[in-house]
Amino acid sequence: xxxxxxxxxxxxxxxxxxxxxxxxxxxxxxxxxxxxxxxxxxxxxxxxxxxxxxxxxxxxxxxxxxxxxxxxxxxxxxxxxxxxxxxxxxxxxxxxxxxxxxxxxxxxxxxxxxxxxxxxxxxxxxxxxxxxxxxxxxxxxxxxxxxxxxxxxxxxxxxxxxxxxxxxxxxxxxxxxxxxxxxxxxxxxxxxxxxxxxxxxxxxxxxxxxxxxxxxxxxxxxxxxxxxxxxxxxxxxxxxxxxxxxxxxxxxxxxxxxxxxxxxxxxxxxxxxxxxxxxxxxxxxxxxxxxxxxxxxxxxxxxxxxxxx
Numbered sequence: 001x002x003x004x005x006x007x008x009x010x011x012x013x014x015x016x017x018x019x020x021x022x023x024x025x026x027x028x029x030x031x032x033x034x035x036x037x038x039x040x041x042x043x044x045x046x047x048x049x050x051x052x053x054x055x056x057x058x059x060x061x062x063x064x065x066x067x068x069x070x071x072x073x074x075x076x077x078x079x080x081x082x083x084x085x086x087x088x089x090x091x092x093x094x095x096x097x098x099x100x101x102x103x104x105x106x107x108x109x110x111x112x113x114x115x116x117x118x119x120x121x122x123x124x125x126x127x128x129x130x131x132x133x134x135x136x137x138x139x140x141x142x143x144x145x146x147x148x149x150x151x152x153x154x155x156x157x158x159x160x161x162x163x164x165x166x167x168x169x170x171x172x173x174x175x176x177x178x179x180x181x182x183x184x185x186x187x188x189x190x191x192x193x194x195x196x197x198x199x200x201x202x203x204x205x206x207x208x209x210x211x212x213x214x215x216x217x218x219x220x221x222x223x224x225x226x227x228x229x230x231x232x233x234x235x236x237x238x239x240x241x242x243x244x245x246x247x248x249x250x251x252x253x254x255x256x257x258x259x260x261x262x263x264x265x266x267x268x269x270x271x272x273x274x275x276x277x278x279x280x281x282x283x284x285x286x287x288x289x290x291x292x293x294x295x296x297x298x299x300x301x302x303x304x305x306x307x308x309x
Contacts, residue, residue: 020247027240032263038105046103054201056231061191073188091193110268114261116168139296143289150285157278186242
């Protein structure tokens with residue numbers, strides 16, 4: 001009897017991994033193609049697009065929370081002062097991150113946006129050293145040096161400081177570090193963050209409507225419907241990511257996260273953003289760093305003794 005259970009366990013494990021890979025792929029594809037949405041609503045101001053992301057994420061998020069029976073986590077976060085404080089800080093950080101990302105896409109700076117999310121996991125590694133006392137393995141150190149070299153080349157040879165990329169990467173890193181302090185799932189956490197931002201978003205939208213400056217309204221039902229879609233495009237990728245994170249090890253999730261900025265980079269190429277020699281050198285360094293970082297993560301996952309080397 002015991003011998004017959006092992007194939008079932010193996011099959012179940014394989015199914016979990018397969019489901020996790022599919023979920024992660026869907027999440028990163030949705031995040032990768034996200035710039036296309038902001039291009040479609042380019043005529044709408046960045047602040048108003050941000051406001052719609054917050055407002056319409058609430059009902060869609062509530063539906064998912066209800067379906068997954070996660071209201072207990074939401075209630076605990078809303079009634080726990082320290083947890084709510086942390087989630088208020090992360091709400092501000094994610095709102096700033098979303099706003100700059102939207103503005104970057106709408107101002108035809110998708111390359112910088114994609115660069116920000118390429119360097120994000122490398123920044124996490126640096127934070128691990130500076131704040132958590134972790135030690136970088138040699139391949140990780142080389143990856144960070146390569147990424148830094150790429151950013152410096154773009155800064156000094158490209159004639160433009162990559163402020164957007166650094167803000168996106170840094171703000172999301174800080175967001176991730178603080179969220180690690182809060183014991184709450186991805187979906188409940190995002191729901192509480194949007195609840196915190198909701199009053200400000202509603203006030204801003206009502207002000208625009210009263211002043212006759214809002215793109216949202218009865219005068220353009222098609223555009224208004226598209227703006228409502230900001231809710232699901234915010235919530236659905238995170239749902240699939242949460243499903244993937246429960247089924248895959250961290251190194252696999254870490255390697256797959258580079259899918260999204262790669263797609264974003266290709267979108268920037270498609271829309272004809274200027275790809276200067278400085279951009280080419282910078283992204284070549286970043287891609288080399290990503291390859292090295294991913295190889296090291298895969299190697300250490302297969303041989304846990306290397307993780308402490």
